[in-house]
Amino acid sequence: MAAVQLGQYPAPGHVVAHLSDPHLLAQGVLQYGVIDTEAGLRLALTRLSRLDFPPQALVFTGDLADKAEPAAYARLREIVEPAAAAIGAEVVWVMGNHDERAAYARGLFDLDDDTPQDRVHDVAGLRIVSLDTSVPGYHHGDLTDDQLGWLADVLATPAPHGTLLALHHPPIPIPMMPAADVIELLGQHRLAEVLAGTDVRGILGGHLHYSTYSTFAGIPVSVASATCYTSDPAPVDRFVSGVDGHQAVTMVHVYADRVVHTIVPLAPAPEVSGFPAEVRAQVEALTPEQRRDLLSRKDSPLYTGEVDVPGTA
Ligand SMILES: [Fe+2]
Numbered sequence: 001m002a003a004v005q006l007g008q009y010p011a012p013g014h015v016v017a018h019l020s021d022p023h024l025l026a027q028g029v030l031q032y033g034v035i036d037t038e039a040g041l042r043l044a045l046t047r048l049s050r051l052d053f054p055p056q057a058l059v060f061t062g063d064l065a066d067k068a069e070p071a072a073y074a075r076l077r078e079i080v081e082p083a084a085a086a087i088g089a090e091v092v093w094v095m096g097n098h099d100e101r102a103a104y105a106r107g108l109f110d111l112d113d114d115t116p117q118d119r120v121h122d123v124a125g126l127r128i129v130s131l132d133t134s135v136p137g138y139h140h141g142d143l144t145d146d147q148l149g150w151l152a153d154v155l156a157t158p159a160p161h162g163t164l165l166a167l168h169h170p171p172i173p174i175p176m177m178p179a180a181d182v183i184e185l186l187g188q189h190r191l192a193e194v195l196a197g198t199d200v201r202g203i204l205g206g207h208l209h210y211s212t213y214s215t216f217a218g219i220p221v222s223v224a225s226a227t228c229y230t231s232d233p234a235p236v237d238r239f240v241s242g243v244d245g246h247q248a249v250t251m252v253h254v255y256a257d258r259v260v261h262t263i264v265p266l267a268p269a270p271e272v273s274g275f276p277a278e279v280r281a282q283v284e285a286l287t288p289e290q291r292r293d294l295l296s297r298k299d300s301p302l303y304t305g306e307v308d309v310p311g312t313a
């Protein structure tokens with residue numbers, strides 16, 4: 001992260017990109033005849049590849065393949081793995097209700113396995129647990145006693161920098177889309193009992209196709225928007241409304257004592273103000289007092305137009 005600390009907080013210890021619900025289809029097929037799911041995924045990866053401080057992990061919280069087609073999982077790997085390698089990021093896959101365990105295991109891990117797809121990743125001392133909340137044949141979520149026992153065993157030993165729990169069905173209320181209540185994670189109190197007192201510092205979820213935040217058992221929960229289409233959280237006269245817009249990913253910055261989530265919309269928008277990248281080095285070269293004079297004073301020549309900043313109009 002930044003060599004020079006500009007504010008009160010040091011750089012975060014870990015940077016994670018949280019993507020969700022790519023719903024990839026076999027090549028050339030549009031979702032609902034409209035959504036190019038591959039284009040949305042590529043746009044997300046392109047944006048992530050251009051970050052000044054790249055993510056160490058790309059976490060995909062489920063619904064990876066819309067119809068669990070082997071060709072879609074193959075396509076997913078073809079697209080994501082080279083991009084992740086170029087970024088220098090580990091990939092964390094998570095099962096969603098649109099995924100099928102056997103196809104997911106074969107397509108992404110080269111395994112013949114139709115049991116729950118739960119895995120543990122170590123990202124430079126930050127543990128990321130991928131927990132499979134899917135129920136074969138259904139869209140709602142659940143966890144078996146075996147899975148909860150496995151999770152308790154994993155969490156019995158704290159990780160050096162704590163744990164992020166990644167799952168598809170977020171264990172939170174869904175006030176802006178009551179229809180999704182019917183396909184929520186069942187028996188959430190059982191998961192809460194397992195998480196109590198552990199080193200889980202954040203829960204990353206998907207499934208809802210819009211960004212929302214809450215807590216669960218005292219742990220912050222962040223739900224990332226989808227890269228394919230968005231569920232409009234405030235539709236007019238519609239029980240549910242999926243729209244082609246507002247796609248986003250969420251950046252997750254893990255600090256020693258907290259986690260910060262930042263939504264990154266995928267669609268480009270026209271710039272109306274700003275400074276070129278070179279200004280960063282110039283600002284870093286100043287003393288804290290000089291920086292405050294330049295960037296905080298309302299009568300700074302930067303804001304009164306008395307100096308020309310290269311690259312700005
Ligand atoms: Fe989804």
Ligand SMILES: [Fe+2]
Pocket residue numbers: 063096097098168206207208
């Ligand atoms: Fe889902």
